[in-house]
Amino acid sequence: MAVDWREVRWDFWFGLLSLVLLLVGIYLAGNWVYRVLMDEQQVPLDAIVLQGELVYTSSDEVRDALVAGEVGSFFGADMATLKARVEALPWIYSAAVRKEWPGRLRIFLVEQVxxxxxxxxxxxxxxxxxxxxxxxxxxxxxxxxxxxxxxxxxxxxxxxxxxxxxxxxxxxxxxxxxxxxxxxxxxxxxxxxxxxxxxxxxxxxxxxxxxxxxxxxxxxxxxxxxxxxxxxxxxxxxxxx
CATH class of the missing domain: 3.40.50.11690 (Cell division protein FtsQ/DivIB)
Structure with missing residues (x-):
């Protein structure tokens, strides 16, 4: 039985096109999800909880240090950067920064003695x-x-x-x-x-x-x-x- 190569060729190209469109769709969807997760307006950090005994440092000083630069969204915020900002305060000995869903930042503080x-x-x-x-x-x-x-x-x-x-x-x-x-x-x-x-x-x-x-x-x-x-x-x- 003779094979119609033109029909086979069309099936191949149609399948390849479908795969390409699927991959492009996955990429665009992933990119959209990423932008949403990184967007401070869409997934904001809207609460800061401070823990630890503060004698020489005020809560306002800690909050001001956190927002001295870009903070980012819940998913985009860099914990190492935020930790460094807080530990740069003169009376802070150490800080541990942790995210808590859906939009909370919890900071454990130890002051210098x-x-x-x-x-x-x-x-x-x-x-x-x-x-x-x-x-x-x-x-x-x-x-x-x-x-x-x-x-x-x-x-x-x-x-x-x-x-x-x-x-x-x-x-x-x-x-x-x-x-x-x-x-x-x-x-x-x-x-x-x-x-x-x-x-x-x-x-x-x-x-x-x-x-x-x-x-x-x-x-x-x-x-x-x-x-x-x-x-x-x-x-x-x-x-x-």
Missing amino acids: PLAIWNDEALVNRDGEVFSGRVEQVEDWLPHLYGPPADIDEVMRQYLRIDELLQLNGYRIDELSVTERFSVSVGLEGGITLHLGREARLQRIQRFIDLHERLQRADDRDIDYVDLRYDTGVAVGWREE
Whole structure:
């Protein structure tokens, strides 16, 4: 039986055309769905829920940071970008951002916990990380740390060790300074300054603790400073009335 090749050829081209039209239709439909999902007007993020204890950061500051640039739709919003915007706020230590259907953004916030004021112009946390929170918000109750900017790790190490010993004995540090040659001085709450030098600092602190009451009884004046940079004994300066 003879085959009509013209009929076969038409069937082939019709099938191919149908396949092409189907693929084009799928592409156009997918593109339309994508544009709808990415459109802020069609699928908006219309609610922001903040969680976490905020002491130094207001809710308005967080919201302003989020909308400082393009946010996008529920599906189009980039969580890494939004997280970075919030964590750029000076008092925010970390932020976790999560979407919740149908249009909610939930943000879990952790604020910085300041340990001390660094060189009168910044703050430092317990991890030794310097951050740019407003000093005036905490300057009434935080100790001041001073030292070369590149030596923050050493200043923190000295502060934590010395502070632990002093607090165990009822003293509180008002300020601590470390020079470029790593000589340490400590100002105590109440006005006494301890000059500790570059070595045996904890032993010298203990020597002060052991002598403090006797020094106070030795003179009616208040102690201004105690120089402990001696192998034995101390030098005492008295505050003039």
